[in-house]
Amino acid sequence: MTGTVILIGPMGSGKSTIGRLLAARLRIPYVDSDQLIVAQTGVDIPTIFEIEGEPGFREREAKVIADLAVHNQDMVLATGGGAILDPHNRAHLRQMGQVIYLDVSVEEQLKRIRHDRNRPLLQTSDQESRLRSLAQQRSSLYQQTAHWRVSGDGLRSDQVLRRILRYLHAQTG
Numbered sequence: 001m002t003g004t005v006i007l008i009g010p011m012g013s014g015k016s017t018i019g020r021l022l023a024a025r026l027r028i029p030y031v032d033s034d035q036l037i038v039a040q041t042g043v044d045i046p047t048i049f050e051i052e053g054e055p056g057f058r059e060r061e062a063k064v065i066a067d068l069a070v071h072n073q074d075m076v077l078a079t080g081g082g083a084i085l086d087p088h089n090r091a092h093l094r095q096m097g098q099v100i101y102l103d104v105s106v107e108e109q110l111k112r113i114r115h116d117r118n119r120p121l122l123q124t125s126d127q128e129s130r131l132r133s134l135a136q137q138r139s140s141l142y143q144q145t146a147h148w149r150v151s152g153d154g155l156r157s158d159q160v161l162r163r164i165l166r167y168l169h170a171q172t173g
Contacts, residue, residue, distance in 0.1 A: 004097030005168065006077045008084055008142055010135060012112035013102035014152050014160060019078035021161045026168075028074045033083060036064045058086060065089045069096050081134070084141040093145055098171065100164060101146035106131045108153045 023030035
């Protein structure tokens with residue numbers, strides 16, 4: 001089975017970690033939309049947010065996703081947590097391949113990313129409130145964009161990977 005697999009979900013859901021493992025297992029390239037933006041701009045994401053704000057970053061993200069959508073090459077794509085905010089992104093992602101929503105609770109997110117300083121939307125004194133607000137804003141968008149959802153709460157990355165592989169196998173079997 002090949003084809004493009006797109007991982008969506010909130011910060012700390014494991015998109016990058018699972019994406020790398022999945023790409024290696026499927027023997028197709030791993031692409032991280034945030035890493036592409038960093039490579040194109042030459043600066044990290046917090047710097048882009050500082051200079052251009054979130055709207056500037058979202059514009060860059062939309063361009064990267066639109067560009068990937070026309071390449072039609074098999075890959076595992078890990079998106080940024082807010083990629084689904086743009087309706088064009090949602091449409092592109094769904095047309096590119098199997099969209100898998102890595103769902104985790106706010107409690108799980110806090111465990112995983114509490115000390116991560118590279119997340120501009122979490123540079124606040126109340127990370128839990130910010131994560132709850134983002135979850136409320138984005139949860140339905142993740143659900144409507146995804147072909148399938150897997151909960152990662154309390155699971156190791158290899159366990160989530162096995163569930164995804166079983167799902168993908170069932171789609172092509």
